[in-house]
Amino acid sequence: MRLITKRITVMFFVISMIAMSFSGYIKKDESIINKITSTKYVEPKNVILMIGDGMGKAEVEACLYIEGATLDGKLAMQYLPNQGEVTTYSADSVITDSAAAGTALATGYKTKNGTLGMSPNLESIQNVLELASSLGKKTGIVTTKEIDDATPAAFTAHVNSRGSKEEIDTQQIANCPDVIFGGGLNNYTEARNKTEEELYNELATNNISLITTEEQMFKCKKGSGKIMGLFCKDNFFEPGLKPSLQNMTKTAISLLSNEEKGFFLMVEGGCIDTNGHLNDLYAQAKNTKDFDESVAIAMKYVSNHPDTILIVTADHETGGLIMRENPEDYSVPFYFTTNNHTETNVGIFAVGYGTEIFNGVIVNNTDVAKFIAKSMGIENFGDPKADSYSPSGSFGEGIYGINLPDAA
Numbered sequence: 001m002r003l004i005t006k007r008i009t010v011m012f013f014v015i016s017m018i019a020m021s022f023s024g025y026i027k028k029d030e031s032i033i034n035k036i037t038s039t040k041y042v043e044p045k046n047v048i049l050m051i052g053d054g055m056g057k058a059e060v061e062a063c064l065y066i067e068g069a070t071l072d073g074k075l076a077m078q079y080l081p082n083q084g085e086v087t088t089y090s091a092d093s094v095i096t097d098s099a100a101a102g103t104a105l106a107t108g109y110k111t112k113n114g115t116l117g118m119s120p121n122l123e124s125i126q127n128v129l130e131l132a133s134s135l136g137k138k139t140g141i142v143t144t145k146e147i148d149d150a151t152p153a154a155f156t157a158h159v160n161s162r163g164s165k166e167e168i169d170t171q172q173i174a175n176c177p178d179v180i181f182g183g184g185l186n187n188y189t190e191a192r193n194k195t196e197e198e199l200y201n202e203l204a205t206n207n208i209s210l211i212t213t214e215e216q217m218f219k220c221k222k223g224s225g226k227i228m229g230l231f232c233k234d235n236f237f238e239p240g241l242k243p244s245l246q247n248m249t250k251t252a253i254s255l256l257s258n259e260e261k262g263f264f265l266m267v268e269g270g271c272i273d274t275n276g277h278l279n280d281l282y283a284q285a286k287n288t289k290d291f292d293e294s295v296a297i298a299m300k301y302v303s304n305h306p307d308t309i310l311i312v313t314a315d316h317e318t319g320g321l322i323m324r325e326n327p328e329d330y331s332v333p334f335y336f337t338t339n340n341h342t343e344t345n346v347g348i349f350a351v352g353y354g355t356e357i358f359n360g361v362i363v364n365n366t367d368v369a370k371f372i373a374k375s376m377g378i379e380n381f382g383d384p385k386a387d388s389y390s391p392s393g394s395f396g397e398g399i400y401g402i403n404l405p406d407a408a
């Protein structure tokens with residue numbers, strides 16, 4: 001284990017040096033970098049959690065290598081001062097799916113693959129978005145997938161199967177966050193035998209405004225009630241669909257911010273996973289880059305609001321991406337080893353009050369939810385037995401063959 005870790009460290013050092021020499025400055029903004037690292041962070045009011053779906057540590061490095069830097073020489077997330085690793089295994093499998101992993105990040109409970117917002121015994125459990133709402137905070141979700149896809153649904157629904165879209169939609173309407181932006185118009189209309197106009201009226205009776213275009217999004221005003229933005233029929237897999245993840249993130253932050261009691265926002269870069277399944281390295285790197293530019297937008301907000309916590313992580317790795325031995329011998333020294341998810345730990349990059357606890361250590365994915373709840377003043381959130389799970393089974397084609405950490 002120690003040897004493998006050392007090997008990874010050396011590999012990442014080599015690849016970082018190569019990447020640095022190839023990538024130019026796309027957007028030099030030292031003010032954000034300096035402010036992020038020098039600000040004195042105060043007790044938090046706001047939390048921004050950003051999840052790159054399928055974004056393992058190799059995906060982050062490949063993005064820097066292929067797409068170049070977002071800020072001065074690195075990806076934006078790589079400037080966040082507190083960095084460590086997060087486990088991804090679920091309650092019943094060493095290799096998680098996005099439903100169980102999203103549930104762990106949202107609720108502090110490990111659950112079975114396919115389950116959303118429920119314990120392995122199928123008891124409904126509170127998530128951090130619901131907790132924030134109960135404390136009078138504003139809440140938001142932004143995703144490049146359908147809003148009823150696994151990751152956003154882990155923060156907005158409680159169902160025993162991620163495939164129960166209609167039930168997820170019903171719950172999302174009944175308990176709609178203040179802002180929810182993404183795709184999935186077809187699921188909300190055709191799949192429920194409704195026209196767009198009927199959906200508009202249904203949402204209106206629940207005090208939710210439906211918007212479907214970027215133009216409408218830019219016109220949204222703070223304090224004008226709940227907004228559901230369904231900007232495409234399915235998800236944002238096809239490049240060029242609008243609005244961009246960057247613009248959705250920017251708009252959501254501005255609609256939620258300056259509230260007396262603060263806000264909780266979850267942003268998902270969802271198509272990193274899709275392109276990992278397809279083993280499309282360049283498209284995946286582009287998705288990771290869009291996600292990282294959205295991280296830069298959140299960093300800019302944090303640099304002016306020291307009462308905000310920003311956590312960037314992933315739910316799991318997808319594709320078993322690995323860097324070749326002797327990377328200097330290849331123009332692009334990365335290759336995929338599977339079409340599926342892997343069991344490897346993912347990275348965590350954080351800034352804000354108390355986030356030092358993530359620095360240089362491996363935490364459980366359930367600890368992310370527990371930390372967010374604690375930052376809102378709530379102790380004992382999540383499953384007290386979350387660390388006791390030690391699922392057995394195949395480790396698959398793991399990218400580095402990392403074994404699970406001891407369950408302690």
Ligand SMILES: [Zn+2]
Binds near residue numbers: 054273
């Ligand atoms: Zn996946």
